[in-house]
Ligand code: ADP
């Protein structure tokens with residue numbers, strides 16, 4: 117029943133009246149004793165050290181001083197009424213200020229003036245040090261020892277509303293102190309098995325909860341932090357892996373047992389290059405998965421240009437060899453078209469029929485495609501989301517590949533599942549490199565394959581950040597490249613709010629380019645999202661065939677487009693793009709054997725974030741490094757594709773900083789489940805109970821991919 121004690125409603129805690137109950141619930145989601153215990157401080161202040169006033173160098177740090185209060189006055193009138201007291205320790209003075217008057221402050225100042233401890237944040241005011249609302253510690257209290265040891269004082273995040281109810285960081289500290297005092301003699305049930313605690317030298321939960329709020333020393337604070345992070349990450353992984361186990365058991369899949377004629381023929385006669393080691397490895401992983409009898413749910417990550425498409429094609433041929441159709445869904449019309457042309461060209465010598473289905477497919481063609489899918493003559497269908505419409509029925513769909521998955525909504529993907537009585541294998545491809553730690557957590561119940569190697573002979577793209585004043589230099593450079601027969605992308609940002617202005621920018625950019633690169637010697641093209649599809653496609657085709665040397669565009673070209681002769685990517689107003697978008701855009705060049713360049717144009721005024729993003733782009737071309745950097749800059753909640761997951765609200769763990777611990781706890785969770793999948797053995801009792809609690813409020817990521 118000790119367990120229930122932690123579930124006691126927070127209003128039963130000393131010091132929590134009806135008003136505070138509301139504030140605690142609304143502002144911090146604290147409903148029970150347990151919730152308060154898990155409301156961790158974000159930092160601690162070292163109160164073991166006593167500083168000298170002459171030590172103060174900068175504002176903003178919490179510091180403690182010992183000295184005398186030499187006098188105080190009440191100043192101002194009405195709202196600006198305040199109390200100001202003078203404090204000195206012989207090395208300097210600090211003015212102590214309270215912006216409200218109250219009897220107890222005056223009483224205190226009247227009572228204590230010699231040898232007091234003051235604690236707070238010194239700030240500069242009129243060139244003098246002052247401290248507002250300092251804590252003053254009764255010089256006699258230290259001997260009395262009636263509180264929890266407070267060498268390290270906890271600081272809690274609070275809010276304005278909470279502060280009004282007296283729940284500033286000090287107010288919160290009082291509550292946690294009261295609760296912990298109460299819990300001292302009670303039992304706090306352990307949440308990890310004793311085996312895990314012993315093997316990993318972890319603090320007990322009770323010890324950790326005490327030390328995280330009021331640590332006795334730095335070492336114990338560290339150990340408490342590790343124990344609580346460990347617990348949080350371990351259960352996250354245990355939950356995800358358990359869900360995966362459940363899916364695997366539930367979902368039978370088509371068995372692709374053999375690699376047959378079409379794969380082999382293609383591999384030996386049509387493939388124009390040697391696959392990279394990473395591509396080969398990934399194909400093996402996928403083959404093993406599709407042959408296992410379980411439905412595959414796999415995420416294929418690979419940086420832009422790493423060759424995901426050919427990998428997907430080979431896998432689709434395996435499906436074909438086993439008598440199944442496959443489909444490849446791309447997020448945009450242009451991209452679907454390009455995939456189609458590429459794949460149709462590569463398969464032209466073979467008897468594998470490919471079709472393209474998009475929103476703009478004509479009704480008559482559509483009908484023929486529907487028939488070809490039903491009678492099985494079409495083996496591979498490529499398209500946009502048009503291919504998940506209900507009237508698109510397959511004879512026997514065995515594999516669905518989704519390119520650039522973050523562009524698709526969850527419901528759209530779910531529709532693919534229903535295209536066959538046994539759901540098809542699903543391969544989701546993304547070039548948004550999700551850092552491993554995040555992938556493990558967000559897609560923890562999907563399997564992940566990574567192409568972590570670029571095709572041989574690629575030269576790293578050279579990236580430069582230029583300011584407006586260097587524009588002529590940029591033009592000069594473009595001319596050299598164009599005269600050498602290369603092609604250039606120039607990209608402008610387009611954001612919804614000021615769309616009109618952006619389009620004007622784009623138009624102006626196009627005109628400037630056209631003047632600098634005049635007909636008939638040169639030809640400049642333009643595409644943007646507002647154009648009719650036919651016009652857009654026409655422009656894309658012209659560029660793709662090399663009839664235009666420069667393509668001025670918005671980010672419609674961001675995803676997937678493959679034009680190996682393009683060697684320069686100019687990004688205008690680069691500071692307005694997010695990091696992963698910049699990286700995607702840069703990935704449009706550097707696809708052939710020639711040296712490629714990315715030029716980031718910006719004005720002089722840059723936010724520090726903007727500057728950091730551009731610096732990161734210049735510093736590295738590695739998509740995973742970029743993604744990690746992005747994660748640090750923005751936090752995981754903002755990364756593409758992670759928003760819906762809801763698994764990222766960690767209380768204490770940090771996917772970036774605790775990368776090692778994520779991997780470690782995942783391995784441990786795996787080992788535990790391998791030995792005891794149902795957690796039914798006595799030593800896993802604790803784990804089973806806690807996991808069950810977590811599973812109750814769970815979303816099922818694997819089922820919706
Ligand atoms: P992404 O992973 O960005 O989708 P693509 O599949 O578009 O990359 O491949 C980029 C380019 O690299 C294409 O022109 C493709 O033909 C080529 N490519 C793919 N794999 C290899 C390889 N192993 N060797 C040489 N070129 C390759």
Ligand code: MG
Pocket residue numbers: 424425519676
């Ligand atoms: Mg691609």
